[in-house]
Amino acid sequence: MTIQTPLSEYxxxxxxxxxxxxxxxxxxxxxxxxxxxxxxxxxxxxxxxxLADIAALxxxxxxxxxLAAMALMPLHDQAELIGYLRPSxxxxxxxxxxxxxxxxxxxxxxxDERADLYKQLDEEAQEAILPALSKAERxxxxxxxxxxxxxxxxxxxxxxxxxxxxxxxTQAIEALRSQAIDAETIYYAYIVDTERHLLGVVSLRxxxxxxxxxxxxxxxxxxxxxxxxSDEQEEAARMVARYDLLALPVLDQDDRLVGxxxxxxxxxxxxxxxxxxxxxxxxxxxxEISVAEATIAMLYKARIYWxxxxxxxxxxxxxxxxxFEDTIAAHLSLLxxxxxxxxxxxxxxxxxxxxxxxxxATGDVKPTDFGWLLSxxxxxxxxxxxxxxxxxxxxxxxxxxPDIALVVAAAMVAIVLMGALIGMCLPxxxxxxxxxxxxxxxxxxTSLADVLGVLIYFGIASVVLELG
Amino acid sequence: MTIQTPLSEYxxxxxxxxxxxxxxxxxxxxxxxxxxxxxxxxxxxxxxxxLADIAALxxxxxxxxxLAAMALMPLHDQAELIGYLRPSxxxxxxxxxxxxxxxxxxxxxxxDERADLYKQLDEEAQEAILPALSKAERxxxxxxxxxxxxxxxxxxxxxxxxxxxxxxxTQAIEALRSQAIDAETIYYAYIVDTERHLLGVVSLRxxxxxxxxxxxxxxxxxxxxxxxxSDEQEEAARMVARYDLLALPVLDQDDRLVGxxxxxxxxxxxxxxxxxxxxxxxxxxxxEISVAEATIAMLYKARIYWxxxxxxxxxxxxxxxxxFEDTIAAHLSLLxxxxxxxxxxxxxxxxxxxxxxxxxATGDVKPTDFGWLLSxxxxxxxxxxxxxxxxxxxxxxxxxxPDIALVVAAAMVAIVLMGALIGMCLPxxxxxxxxxxxxxxxxxxTSLADVLGVLIYFGIASVVLELG
Numbered sequence: 001m002t003i004q005t006p007l008s009e010y011x012x013x014x015x016x017x018x019x020x021x022x023x024x025x026x027x028x029x030x031x032x033x034x035x036x037x038x039x040x041x042x043x044x045x046x047x048x049x050x051l052a053d054i055a056a057l058x059x060x061x062x063x064x065x066x067l068a069a070m071a072l073m074p075l076h077d078q079a080e081l082i083g084y085l086r087p088s089x090x091x092x093x094x095x096x097x098x099x100x101x102x103x104x105x106x107x108x109x110x111x112d113e114r115a116d117l118y119k120q121l122d123e124e125a126q127e128a129i130l131p132a133l134s135k136a137e138r139x140x141x142x143x144x145x146x147x148x149x150x151x152x153x154x155x156x157x158x159x160x161x162x163x164x165x166x167x168x169x170t171q172a173i174e175a176l177r178s179q180a181i182d183a184e185t186i187y188y189a190y191i192v193d194t195e196r197h198l199l200g201v202v203s204l205r206x207x208x209x210x211x212x213x214x215x216x217x218x219x220x221x222x223x224x225x226x227x228x229x230s231d232e233q234e235e236a237a238r239m240v241a242r243y244d245l246l247a248l249p250v251l252d253q254d255d256r257l258v259g260x261x262x263x264x265x266x267x268x269x270x271x272x273x274x275x276x277x278x279x280x281x282x283x284x285x286x287x288e289i290s291v292a293e294a295t296i297a298m299l300y301k302a303r304i305y306w307x308x309x310x311x312x313x314x315x316x317x318x319x320x321x322x323x324f325e326d327t328i329a330a331h332l333s334l335l336x337x338x339x340x341x342x343x344x345x346x347x348x349x350x351x352x353x354x355x356x357x358x359x360x361a362t363g364d365v366k367p368t369d370f371g372w373l374l375s376x377x378x379x380x381x382x383x384x385x386x387x388x389x390x391x392x393x394x395x396x397x398x399x400x401x402p403d404i405a406l407v408v409a410a411a412m413v414a415i416v417l418m419g420a421l422i423g424m425c426l427p428x429x430x431x432x433x434x435x436x437x438x439x440x441x442x443x444x445x446t447s448l449a450d451v452l453g454v455l456i457y458f459g460i461a462s463v464v465l466e467l468g
Numbered sequence: 469m470t471i472q473t474p475l476s477e478y479x480x481x482x483x484x485x486x487x488x489x490x491x492x493x494x495x496x497x498x499x500x501x502x503x504x505x506x507x508x509x510x511x512x513x514x515x516x517x518x519l520a521d522i523a524a525l526x527x528x529x530x531x532x533x534x535l536a537a538m539a540l541m542p543l544h545d546q547a548e549l550i551g552y553l554r555p556s557x558x559x560x561x562x563x564x565x566x567x568x569x570x571x572x573x574x575x576x577x578x579x580d581e582r583a584d585l586y587k588q589l590d591e592e593a594q595e596a597i598l599p600a601l602s603k604a605e606r607x608x609x610x611x612x613x614x615x616x617x618x619x620x621x622x623x624x625x626x627x628x629x630x631x632x633x634x635x636x637x638t639q640a641i642e643a644l645r646s647q648a649i650d651a652e653t654i655y656y657a658y659i660v661d662t663e664r665h666l667l668g669v670v671s672l673r674x675x676x677x678x679x680x681x682x683x684x685x686x687x688x689x690x691x692x693x694x695x696x697x698s699d700e701q702e703e704a705a706r707m708v709a710r711y712d713l714l715a716l717p718v719l720d721q722d723d724r725l726v727g728x729x730x731x732x733x734x735x736x737x738x739x740x741x742x743x744x745x746x747x748x749x750x751x752x753x754x755x756e757i758s759v760a761e762a763t764i765a766m767l768y769k770a771r772i773y774w775x776x777x778x779x780x781x782x783x784x785x786x787x788x789x790x791x792f793e794d795t796i797a798a799h800l801s802l803l804x805x806x807x808x809x810x811x812x813x814x815x816x817x818x819x820x821x822x823x824x825x826x827x828x829a830t831g832d833v834k835p836t837d838f839g840w841l842l843s844x845x846x847x848x849x850x851x852x853x854x855x856x857x858x859x860x861x862x863x864x865x866x867x868x869x870p871d872i873a874l875v876v877a878a879a880m881v882a883i884v885l886m887g888a889l890i891g892m893c894l895p896x897x898x899x900x901x902x903x904x905x906x907x908x909x910x911x912x913x914t915s916l917a918d919v920l921g922v923l924i925y926f927g928i929a930s931v932v933l934e935l936g
Contacts, residue, residue, distance in 0.1 A: 024836075048691060052710050173676070180677045187655050187672070187714075204655070204672065208641070209648045223516060241739070242520050244732040246655075246714070263731055264712040271709070274742050275826050281746070282822035282910055283815060291827040292837070299848045303819050307852060307884075308859055310815055315863065317807030325800050332793050335803075339785030339918055342807070347751060347778055347911045351771050354750035358743050359759040368492075369760070380767045384775060391776055395783065416775075442750055442910045443815045450807050 023053070027060035034068050043072040051077065055084030058093075067096060079108035082117065088293055091120045103132040106141075110184055112157035112265065115144035144259075152236045153229040155269055156250045156259030161189040165199055165217030169210040176204060184262055188247045191220050196256040198249055200224060226251050229258050234273045238363075240266035280438035281357055283307070310443060316451040317342075324458035327465065333400045334461055337392070337408050342453035344388055344412060345419030346446030352377060352423030353445045360427055360437045367431050377424045378417070385416035407464050411457040418456065419449040491521070495528035502536050511540040519545065523552035526561075535564060547576035550585065556761055559588045571600040574609075578652055580625035580733065583612035612727075620704045621697040623737055624718045624727030629657040633667055633685030637678040644672060652730055656715045659688050664724040666717055668692060694719050697726050702741045706831075708734035748906040749825060751775070778911060784919040785810075792926035795933070801868045802929055805860070805876050810921035812856055812880060813887030814914030820845060820891030821913045828895055828905045835899050845892045846885070853884035875932050879925040886924065887917040 033042050046054055046069065054073075058066045058081070070078055070093070082090055082105065094102055094117060106114045106129060118126060118141055130138055140158050147153025161183040163172050176186045189207075191200045200220030210219050226249045227236050240248050240263055248266070250259040261269075276286050283306035287294050294302075321328070328334060356373070359365040365373060389409040396405030426440035426448075501510050514522055514537070522541075526534045526549070538546055538561070550558055550573065562570055562585060574582045574597060586594060586609055598606055608626055615621025629651040631640050644654045657675075659668045668688030678687050694717045695704050708716050708731055716734070718727040729737075744754050751774035755762050762770075789796070796802060824841070827833040833841060857877040864873030891913045895905035 050693060050711050052712075177676045180673055186676070205648055208645045208654070225518060241732075241735055243518050244520075246731075263714075264709075267709055267735065271830060275830065278746070278749070278822055278826040282749075282818045284819050284823060290832045291823050292832045296844060296847050296851070299823075299844075300851050303816070303848070304852055304855055307812065307815055307819075307856060311808055311812055311856055311859055314808035314811045317811075318804035321803045321806065322801075325803070328803070329797070329800060332797060333790075335789045335793070335796065336786035338789065338806075339810070339922065340779055340782035343782045343785075343911075343915060343918060344775065344779055346914070347775055348771070350750045350911055351752050351775075354746055355752060355759050355767075358746045362739060362743065364758045364760045376764060376767075379764050380771070383764070383768050384772055387772055388775060388779055391779055443811075443818055446814070446914070447811060450811060454807065 023056035023060045026057055030057065030069060031061060031065050034065055039068070039072060042069060046073060051081050052084050054081055058085065059089050063092070063096070066093065075104060075108055079105050080110070082109060083113040086293065087116070087120055087289065090117050094121060095125060099128055099132070103129060107133065107137060110157055111140055111144060111159045112155065112184075112259075115141055119145045147229070150232055151229065152227050152231045152233050152250050152261060153259070155233045155236065155265050156229070156261050157184050157265070158259045159184045160247070160249075160257075160260040161186045163189045163191050163202065163216050165191050165215065165220070167216045168213050169207045169216065169219065170212045172202070172207050172216050173204070176207075184260065185247050188245075188260075190249055190257055190260070191216060192257050196258075198224070198226065198251055198255060198257045201249060224249060227261070228253065233261075233269045236261045237266040237270035237273065241270065242363075277357070277361060277436075277438040280436065281354060281441045283310070283441045283443045306441075306443065310447050313447045314450060317447075317454050320451060320454035320458070324454075324462060327458055327462040331400075331404075331461065331465055333404060334407075334458070336399055337396070337404075337411075338454075338457065340392065341408065341411055341415055341457050342450045345415040345449035345453040346442075347419070348381060348384060348416045349419035349423030349445040349449045350442035352381075352420045353426055353440045353442060354423075356424055356427040357437050357440055360431060367428060370428050374421075374424060377420055381417045381420035382413065384420070385413035388416060389413050403465060407457075407461045410464075411460050414456050414460070415449070415453045418452050419445070422448050422452075491524035491528045494525055498525065498537060499529060499533050502533055507536070507540060510537060514541060519549050520552050522549055526553065527557050531560070531564065534561065543572060543576055547573055548578075550577060551581040554761065555584070555588055555757065558585050562589060563593060567596055567600070571597060575601065575605060578625055579608055579612060579627045580623065580652075580727075583609055587613045615697070618700055619697065620695050620699045620701050620718055620729060621727070623701045623704065623733050624697070624729050625652050625733070626727045627652045628715070628717075628725075628728040629654045631657045631659050631670065631684050633659050633683065633688070635684045636681050637675045637684065637687065638680045640670070640675050640684050641672070644675075652728065653715050656713075656728075658717055658725055658728070659684060660725050664726075666692070666694065666719055666723060666725045669717060692717060695729070696721065701729075701737050704729045705734040705738035705741065709738065710831075745825070745829060745904075745906040748904065749822060749909045751778070751909045751911045774909075774911065778915050781915045782918060785915075785922050788919060788922035788926070792922075792930060795926055795930040799868075799872075799929065799933055801872060802875075802926070804867055805864070805872075805879075806922075806925065808860065809876065809879055809883055809925050810918045813883040813917035813921040814910075815887070816849060816852060816884045817887035817891030817913040817917045818910035820849075820888045821894055821908045821910060822891075824892055824895040825905050825908055828899060835896060838896050842889075842892060845888055849885045849888035850881065852888070853881035856884060857881045871933060875925075875929045878932075879928050882924050882928070883917070883921045886920050887913070890916050890920075 030042055058069060061069060070081065073081065082093070085093065106117070133141065144158060159182055161176055161179045163175055167175065172189065176189060180186050187204045189202050189204070190198060191202065192198055200222045201224040202216055202220040206219050225239060225243050225245065227239060229250050229252050236248055240261065245263065247260040247262045249257055250261060252258050279286065285302045285305060287298060287302050389412040392412050393405045393409040396408040423445045426445060427437035430437045430440050498510055526537060529537060538549065541549065550561070553561065574585070601609065612626060627650055629644055629647045631643055635643065640657065644657060648654050655672045657670055657672070658666060659670065660666055668690045669692040670684055670688040674687050693707060693711050693713065695707060697718050697720050704716055708729065713731065715728040715730045717725055718729060720726050747754065753770045753773060755766060755770050857880040860880050861873045861877040864876040894908035894913060898905045898908050
């Protein structure tokens with residue numbers, strides 16, 4: 001059977017902008033085919049797509065059409081597809097399909113993804129599913145779903161490959177072959193004793209290159225990198241990246257293997273972590289879900305806290321201006337330079353803070369590097385300040401004469417240096433206080449720099465102009 | 469032989485802060501052992517460490533000691549270790565070891581890492597090495613080193629595993645076994661014709677689970693995800709993450725396989741990309757190397773451009789103030805609220821901009837989502853503005869009476885809405901102009917919001933207070 005639509009010409013095209021597929025365009029065609037009773041054409045087309053692209057397509061389809069399209073896929077593919085959908089779409093699909101289908105789907109899903117889905121379901125749906133699962137699956141599901149959101153436990157999966165130390169490499173490869181259907185990865189296998197204590201890790205590559213009769217116990221790495229189930233999930237992501245791992249074993253406090261964190265899940269965690277850092281550095285508090293899915297109330301809650309706090313912080317800038325009211329009244333032309341000067345302090349500070357926040361997050365610099373970084377920052381900041389002072393003194397001469405130009409230039413150097421030092425130091429202070437350096441946000445640095453900027457500018461002005 | 473130092477108790481400890489090792493502490497012990505002639509103790513200790521940790525250790529050692537420690541490792545480990553060192557350390561090691569050792573090392577290194585190192589060497593060192601390499605290695609090196617820094621070609625590697633379509637799965641596994649020493653990964657293998665056109669991709673997992681006599685050509689995915697060698701490297705990182713790949717094949721314009729991008733290299737690319745985005749959103753232009761390694765001149769160059777540009781931008785805020793000089797002179801108490809109001813516009817705008825920049829970067833929202841995002845933003849911004857207006861009007865009554873309170877509250881709602889809309893729209897405008905949305909930085913948004921904030925505040929003030 002051939003497809004008589006533009007879909008037949010549609011295939012993955014990396015030369016198209018951003019690669020992938022145009023899900024919106026395809027969804028219209030797929031919906032039309034489904035309504036025309038050409039299900040087998042759709043089925044054929046879906047086979048040419050990657051799961052991530054099918055997920056994008058499913059999310060574009062109307063309710064009903066999405067289930068019809070999914071039903072055309074083999075169960076195993078459906079189970080994998082679910083993991084590519086947004087959490088809200090997963091729940092939407094799970095609550096609309098028949099309970100029997102949901103049980104089949106959840107049985108076939110990877111253990112970590114089904115636990116994530118399970119957690120999102122309401123209590124009623126949860127209790128409808130549990131009895132239909134096998135005892136082992138039920139216990140696995142309950143256990144994985146119980147870990148707190150920020151822990152390694154919440155991102156690990158329990159479907160890892162296991163080997164015994166006295167197997168030969170040939171037997172081990174045979175064992176992995178039989179575990180390949182269920183295991184999340186068979187490229188790393190874990191060797192445990194009868195109490196599931198982790199004895200070692202072996203890669204399929206090492207098994208393949210070993211002599212056929214060599215024992216797994218002699219090939220395995222007996223001192224493997226691991227993480228604790230109660231550690232922070234970001235730490236797992238950092239370790240996967242640092243040690244270039246495909247999967248990281250997770251141990252409980254008694255050194256028993258309880259799961260693995262795969263590289264692709266680690267990548268997702270580190271993407272979430274980066275998003276959180278981005279938000280923090282612009283005074284948005286962590287959102288539980290994606291920006292696209294966040295409600296107005298969630299966005300309000302994430303944003304209002306720091307906005308109001310900084311309003312009160314900026315009262316001090318206002319108070320600084322009020323303090324110098326006489327000087328300002330006598331030299332109103334000073335006001336022209338106020339925005340430009342205090343903005344420069346904030347801008348230089350924002351630069352310094354972000355450079356440090358990011359370098360600390362990637363491990364590019366360490367808290368102990370503070371000393372030499374500070375001295376380098378002073379040199380950079382003074383050079384920046386002098387350049388900007390030159391630019392601004394020209395405007396100063398034009399707007400207010402040499403006295404004003406002098407005041408403005410001197411204030412610029414001092415303010416840029418002050419802003420840069422605040423921005424540079426704040427992330428390290430936060431790190432020292434065991435808080436996230438990312439909280440040293442641009443807006444916080446800018447507010448601090450504003451207050452001091454007002455004092456520096458009018459302070460210099462009152463001294464120079466009153467002497468003059 | 470046993471080690472009579474604290475090192476014997478030193479092992480990987482995930483319960484220690486940040487996991488990994490304390491390289492600084494270990495370096496002192498290792499240096500002492502090397503100077504005491506206890507090389508074999510060091511050698512034994514190094515075997516207990518992961519390569520990433522040995523790299524951290526090597527960078528802490530003095531010149532001379534680092535080479536002595538490296539020399540204790542097998543050549544194959546040394547070759548892999550090099551890739552974990554910072555670029556500047558790689559060059560430092562390469563220029564200090566004997567040419568013969570460097571040639572041996574570079575022959576054993578993975579193809580992408582040695583091309584990166586080669587590019588960093590000066591011309592003299594490059595020309596000293598080339599003749600000592602085999603013809604094939606020389607050509608591979610020249611070819612990989614020739615790709616521009618931002619392309620897929622510059623991050624791909626050419627040591628991938630290759631299979632023929634008419635092999636049985638058993639023969640294919642045997643072939644991978646023999647390629648395991650050289651290939652960067654054997655978990656994905658690539659099937660090419662005699663002209664190296666990519667026919668398909670097969671995973672080792674699929675080969676293992678296939679029937680022994682099944683042909684590779686019948687198992688392989690004949691429509692695999694791929695990327696072009698001249699595409700942007702970020703695109704490769706995005707595809708690896710989107711499709712959960714361990715490696716992504718790279719084709720030239722004639723559909724010939726020229727390399728693969730592995731997942732760990734993709735992770736490095738996306739980390740660099742995130743760093744660049746962080747810097748852009750705080751008006752730091754891309755640094756070629758890490759912040760820790762950047763010189764004062766590099767930092768100055770990356771920071772001065774936007775700082776000076778925004779000084780001139782802020783002249784408009786100054787001009788706005790100058791325009792309302794009469795109103796201000798008549799009501800100097802207005803100045804108290806100036807910093808607080810214009811900062812609020814900038815802060816709300818920074819939040820909106822960052823939320824959008826990051827959501828666009830992750831694909832969480834698309835440029836076509838602009839409409840509904842804008843309407844949601846209006847509601848959120850008005851709610852935020854009203855909350856802040858309530859807070860600030862209390863201060864207004866206390867500082868300047870009901871008239872001032874009214875002016876300040878009205879200005880707050882208008883300024884927060886204006887700031888949020890600028891922050892929300894700018895990333896989409898940049899995307900539309902095919903520029904990086906990340907250029908919609910906090911400081912740029914803040915500067916725009918400052919200018920309009922001044923006009924809104926004093927505009928409202930002059931109307932209300934002059935009527936009153």
